Amino acid sequence: MMKKLIPNKQIVLNHYVTGYPKESDFGLRSSTTSCTLSHGSTSSAVLLKNLYLSCDPYMRHRMSDHISHSCTIVQSFTSGSVLVGYGVSKVIESTYPSFKEGDFVWGMIGWEEYTLITTPDSLNKINFTDVPLSYYAGILGMPGIAAYAGFHKICYPKEGDCVYVSSASGGVGQLVGQFAKLMGCYVVGSASTKEKVDLLKHKMGFDEAFNYKEEHDLGSALRRYFPQGIDIYFDNVGGHMLDEVILHMKVHGRIALCGMISQYNIEKPEGVHNMFSLIMKRIEMKGFVENDFGHVYPELVELCIKYLQEGKLVYVEDIAQGLENAPSALVGIFYGRNVGKQVVCIAKE
Amino acid sequence: MMKKLIPNKQIVLNHYVTGYPKESDFGLRSSTTSCTLSHGSTSSAVLLKNLYLSCDPYMRHRMSDHISHSCTIVQSFTSGSVLVGYGVSKVIESTYPSFKEGDFVWGMIGWEEYTLITTPDSLNKINFTDVPLSYYAGILGMPGIAAYAGFHKICYPKEGDCVYVSSASGGVGQLVGQFAKLMGCYVVGSASTKEKVDLLKHKMGFDEAFNYKEEHDLGSALRRYFPQGIDIYFDNVGGHMLDEVILHMKVHGRIALCGMISQYNIEKPEGVHNMFSLIMKRIEMKGFVENDFGHVYPELVELCIKYLQEGKLVYVEDIAQGLENAPSALVGIFYGRNVGKQVVCIAKE
DSSP states (O other): OOOEEEEEEEEEEOSOOOSSOOGGGEEEEEEEEEEOOOTTSSSOOEEEEEEEEEOOTTHHHHTSSSOSSOOSSOOOOOTTSBOEEEEEEEEEEEOSTTOOTTOEEEEEEESBSEEEESOGGGSEEOOOOSSOGGGGGTTTSHHHHHHHHIIIIISOOOTTOEEEESSTTSTTHHHHHHHHHHTTOEEEEEESSHHHHHHHHHTSOOSEEEEGGGOSOHHHHHHHHOTTOEEEEEESSOHHHHHHHHHTEEEEEEEEEOOOGGGTTSSSOOOBOTTHHHHHTTOEEEEOOGGGGGGGHHHHHHHHHHHHHHTSOOOOEEEEESGGGHHHHHHHHTTTOOSSEEEEEOOOO | OOOEEEEEEEEEEOSOOOSSOOGGGEEEEEEEEEEOOOTTSSSOOEEEEEEEEEOOTTHHHHTSSSOSSOOSSOOOOOTTSBOEEEEEEEEEEEOSTTOOTTOEEEEEEESBSEEEESOGGGSEEOOOOSSOGGGGGTTTSHHHHHHHHIIIIISOOOTTOEEEESSTTSTTHHHHHHHHHHTTOEEEEEESSHHHHHHHHHTSOOSEEEEGGGOSOHHHHHHHHOTTOEEEEEESSOHHHHHHHHHTEEEEEEEEEOOOGGGTTSSSOOOBOTTHHHHHTTOEEEEOOGGGGGGGHHHHHHHHHHHHHHTSOOOOEEEEESGGGHHHHHHHHTTTOOSSEEEEEOOOO
């Protein structure tokens, strides 16, 4: 049995958050992690050196002291404790047979330099390293599963479908649009700046894109890009946008509810008033979480790596440098400051 | 060629309706119907003597001069013209090979004593007459298809599911609850009077029922009857009820949107605020209309007639007598005055 004490910088939640999160809601703590890996014991553990942290909108819920709409899928962070989220790490010590020193893994880790994982079967081994390791916090990680499963398993897409994606340049949206293009769909995305709109049109291959902040009348914008209506809406924002899009759906349209980032920082969610159109147009609206779709991961990896190598798929990341800059990166996604998938690099291999 | 002039009393829409419909929105007109049935010509027609009219909530939309949320499934009535709706009739003359004098049919007819149908393939022949003919305006007509398809094809029910039905004693709701009981589900319905609640519990076999008007806190009522949550919500009312029910759904629950009668007479529909729960609970919400499910009609008829004969299914009707009382019956359904499926008998065979 070895006894270790490792100096470990950590990002902690100073207190529960109301409204938009601020950098001051988080703190940087110089701590020491005591870890004991008992080789040969029945309990297995893995000690990780963390490399990349993923900044994801769902983390906002965990910053509240009670998560509204009772659900079992996410729990509040503990105030005063280290944040937890998806990330990419290197195994530096292991008593778990499936992982050995030097392996790379992705999964739920602490926002800290080192994490001791006592339930290592929750980690995913990274077998292919000819792509940036950070991709395992994005296209080849949770956001990739959300995009792939949400589009292919929830939306029933077919060639020629008219697809609308909101928050389209984000970690999930940019993939949904590209998956849709690869299927021969007509794809339009919306985002919050000209830079992102340009990315969508010129780098990610969307047919059209628009800056929703410049549209005084969202309905006109949707009519302009979808004169015949929308077959598939991949919703990352919720609220008023969702309400308006319903009016522009085609008969038998499908709406995948992936996230509602426009609603996370407001006290009372906006009401969706156009529900009756769901009946008249026989629309299917389905909420989903990527946790239910772990089984699609192998096909996602195979497909994405093939397309990445062939240059048919791109993935745009916004990489902040240094653990001390992680709170600012996380806060930034709620203001749309990130251009592409927001990750934080806290160490090179 | 015969030329006929038939005295024909008709119910007309006096003017388009705002808010709740009133009896004065409708008029009784003594008219004469001129009909010419050309035997041997290429065009076929059927002259019907109308027996039963069905009063259905969706008709409210047709009373408005513009139907909000552009859709192709229903059109506005023509102001000053005769109302149209589902009904049961007897063929008194026919140049259409499939129907002969004396046949009974159901389908879209005028709110009048006699209707000349020039597109007779839209009518359904009634082959089984050992049940009240009025059933073809209810359990064996459109409401039956809505209940059967909506429950079995939209909700994916399975034995033991916890099922909630709103507007549960109406023409559709009472069937949904009984179909669910026949599958071995736990079924709770809500209605607007004690009389209806008693019917649900003691005649229609619901496990539980409650008067939503007597519940100050809908959430408490739902928690009382569904301590573990709801698997299936069959929504006939929309609005605030739908918003509240979402909070009480189980993970992977299903919501069939059949109608939203609470919203039809108000200017701006109530907002549904709890949409984010659809994601956290991975809920599928699907709008449907019975028009898409004509193909289930044969199995519906076979099943219902069998269960009716075996006494395993009941169908409660509220039958108004006389065409002149049709407007009052129609208006009444928007105030919940009907007890059971509202039909109007305008003639015996």
